[in-house]
Amino acid sequence: MYNFNYHRPLSVDEAVALAGGAPEGRLLAGGQTLIPTLKQRLANPTDLIDLGEIAELKQLSTEADGGTLVVGAMCSHASVAASDMVRAAIPALAHLADGIGDAQVRNLGTIGGSIANNDPAADYPAALVGLGASVRSNHREIAAEEFFTGMFETALEPAEVISSVAFPVPSKAGYAKFANPASRYAIVGVFVSQGGDGVRVAVTGAGPSVFRVPAMEQALASNFSADALEGIAVDAGALNADLHASAEYRAHLVGVMAKRAVAAAG
Amino acid sequence: MPTVSMTVNGSHVTKEVEGRTLLVDFLRQQLSLTGTHVGCDTSQCGACVVHLNGKSVKSCTLLACQAEGAEVTTIEGLASDGELHPMQAAFKEHHALQCGFCTPGMIMSAVDLLQNNASPSETEIREWLEGNFCRCTGYHNIVKAVQAASQGS
Numbered sequence: 001m002y003n004f005n006y007h008r009p010l011s012v013d014e015a016v017a018l019a020g021g022a023p024e025g026r027l028l029a030g031g032q033t034l035i036p037t038l039k040q041r042l043a044n045p046t047d048l049i050d051l052g053e054i055a056e057l058k059q060l061s062t063e064a065d066g067g068t069l070v071v072g073a074m075c076s077h078a079s080v081a082a083s084d085m086v087r088a089a090i091p092a093l094a095h096l097a098d099g100i101g102d103a104q105v106r107n108l109g110t111i112g113g114s115i116a117n118n119d120p121a122a123d124y125p126a127a128l129v130g131l132g133a134s135v136r137s138n139h140r141e142i143a144a145e146e147f148f149t150g151m152f153e154t155a156l157e158p159a160e161v162i163s164s165v166a167f168p169v170p171s172k173a174g175y176a177k178f179a180n181p182a183s184r185y186a187i188v189g190v191f192v193s194q195g196g197d198g199v200r201v202a203v204t205g206a207g208p209s210v211f212r213v214p215a216m217e218q219a220l221a222s223n224f225s226a227d228a229l230e231g232i233a234v235d236a237g238a239l240n241a242d243l244h245a246s247a248e249y250r251a252h253l254v255g256v257m258a259k260r261a262v263a264a265a266g
Numbered sequence: 267m268p269t270v271s272m273t274v275n276g277s278h279v280t281k282e283v284e285g286r287t288l289l290v291d292f293l294r295q296q297l298s299l300t301g302t303h304v305g306c307d308t309s310q311c312g313a314c315v316v317h318l319n320g321k322s323v324k325s326c327t328l329l330a331c332q333a334e335g336a337e338v339t340t341i342e343g344l345a346s347d348g349e350l351h352p353m354q355a356a357f358k359e360h361h362a363l364q365c366g367f368c369t370p371g372m373i374m375s376a377v378d379l380l381q382n383n384a385s386p387s388e389t390e391i392r393e394w395l396e397g398n399f400c401r402c403t404g405y406h407n408i409v410k411a412v413q414a415a416s417q418g419s
Binding site for chain 1: 268284285286288307308309310312315318321322323324327328329331332334375378379382394396397
């Protein structure tokens with residue numbers, strides 16, 4: 001690992017100032033991707049700004065009479081999975097968090113770090129888009145679909161710090177993934193929800209970045225059951241292919257995981 | 267160089283470290299606590315698992331500076347008054363080790379499991395230990411030992 005200047009700010013404002021003032025500053029959340037990246041010398045920041053001591057980023061709360069669940073950016077996957085508030089409001093979100101990586105990764109990895117990295121196989125992007133969530137930063141609010149802009153790319157500006165994610169609480173939701181057996185990353189993961197804004201189907205792992213499947217959403221809007229998805233094909237043309245799965249196999253898995261997610265939603 | 271302070275196995279320590287110093291290197295090289303192992307060094311194998319404020323983490327994927335002010339427990343900190351921790355005793359009783367390299371991480375991970383779930387099923391034990399590899403493939407006795415520890419036998 002190349003060396004860097006380490007900072008441990010106590011507030012978001014201080015973190016923003018440090019990130020903005022450094023020649024090449026990087027924000028450190030849970031570090032479960034960034035630290036391995038640094039160890040491989042794939043990144044060489046001059047300054048590392050650790051968000052771990054900022055209490056305001058670790059809060060879980062509800063707003064709008066329980067209609068919105070707000071998860072602080074530095075909430076660990078384990079804390080989301082174990083939270084009674086999350087389990088009551090959006091059990092599918094707790095289930096998703098409980099399936100990320102392994103127990104030790106879940107104890108350190110955070111929702112903010114996951115979405116800022118936007119790994120094409122990460123779980124959280126499916127939940128954000130599948131629930132119509134919005135990302136709140138130190139100076140604005142960004143709809144999930146505008147936040148995830150491409151493979152490992154987001155709408156975040158330099159020195160912008162994610163403060164929380166606001167999830168509208170759906171009437172029902174489910175998440176199913178076909179996990180890589182070693183890493184537990186999603187080879188394909190599908191999040192479905194039914195709520196005030198209708199039905200959403202969001203897919204992670206299959207393409208360069210999370211995407212929705214309008215044909216499935218329309219079918220589920222009139223009949224929210226796994227049977228309604230029968231025969232809806234996903235075009236393999238734009239999907240990922242690697243040693244784990246071909247694009248055609250991933251296209252097939254989108255259908256299978258979508259049915260399982262609908263079944264899990266009940 | 268930054269100075270880092272933390273409590274390791276009940277003792278307060280303050281040392282100078284580089285920003286890039288990993289917690290596992292800090293423990294092994296600066297504190298000579300070599301019970302915590304480096305296996306894969308890529309967050310996969312779990313040989314380096316320690317407790318950070320009571321929760322199991324992979325110390326090869328955490329900077330020493332991130333543990334500022336924290337309570338860290340390593341395998342050396344489990345036994346008390348010359349008595350093995352019940353999980354250590356169960357590993358010994360059930361021969362839950364072959365070469366022993368993964369054992370410190372397995373035990374630290376298993377102790378955290380029982381803190382979260384006092385009577386896990388065999389499936390829950392196997393799922394929890396996903397982040398710990400035994401390359402001797404000695405998993406059966408490891409699972410038996412965790413079950414025994416959970417039953418207090």
